[in-house]
Amino acid sequence: MSRSSLTSPTTTRPRLRRLVVGAAASVAAFGSMAGVSPAAAYAQAGPSPVQLGGGQGPGRDHLTVAVRNAGSGFDGTYELHCGPDGGSHPDPRGACAALERDTRWGRDVFTPAPQGGFCTMQYGGPATARVTGTWAGRPVDATYDRRDGCGIARWDRLVPLLPDMRSGKRF
Numbered sequence: 001m002s003r004s005s006l007t008s009p010t011t012t013r014p015r016l017r018r019l020v021v022g023a024a025a026s027v028a029a030f031g032s033m034a035g036v037s038p039a040a041a042y043a044q045a046g047p048s049p050v051q052l053g054g055g056q057g058p059g060r061d062h063l064t065v066a067v068r069n070a071g072s073g074f075d076g077t078y079e080l081h082c083g084p085d086g087g088s089h090p091d092p093r094g095a096c097a098a099l100e101r102d103t104r105w106g107r108d109v110f111t112p113a114p115q116g117g118f119c120t121m122q123y124g125g126p127a128t129a130r131v132t133g134t135w136a137g138r139p140v141d142a143t144y145d146r147r148d149g150c151g152i153a154r155w156d157r158l159v160p161l162l163p164d165m166r167s168g169k170r171f
Contacts (some may be wrong), residue, residue: 061082061135062079062081067162080095082100129145146165
């Protein structure tokens with residue numbers, strides 16, 4: 001006697017139904033997590049090291065931003081703390097918001113432009129920046145320039161962490 005003859009269609013359907021319902025629930029749960037930012041996910045998980053340590057310690061996001069060749073009023077080295085926002089950066093609240101806006105699970109906000117990509121041949125000036133420190137618990141060491149369209153877009157995406165070269169405003 002074969003195994004298929006031992007299993008009737010009435011006993012197979014509930015098993016299949018449980019499998020399908022379980023898979024659908026898993027997909028729904030994963031989909032709801034995909035749009036959650038790291039900070040929100042950490043907040044849902046419980047108090048962060050920042051909340052437990054009063055804003056001091058290894059859990060606090062800290063970046064150093066060094067801007068060069070951007071012109072007077074822009075050049076300098078700035079410290080930025082997020083969670084709570086502060087430091088010597090001219091706009092800590094805006095800079096932390098820009099970083100949070102672009103931070104997603106599985107994607108590094110500081111990733112360089114892809115090698116071999118197609119970039120417009122436009123020159124945005126000699127400005128350069130280097131960002132080092134810790135963001136979302138990960139080490140950061142990223143450089144920025146405005147030598148082509150990809151570099152300009154990458155820089156502009158992080159305004160006001162980096163100065164807005166289009167407007168001429170300080171940050």
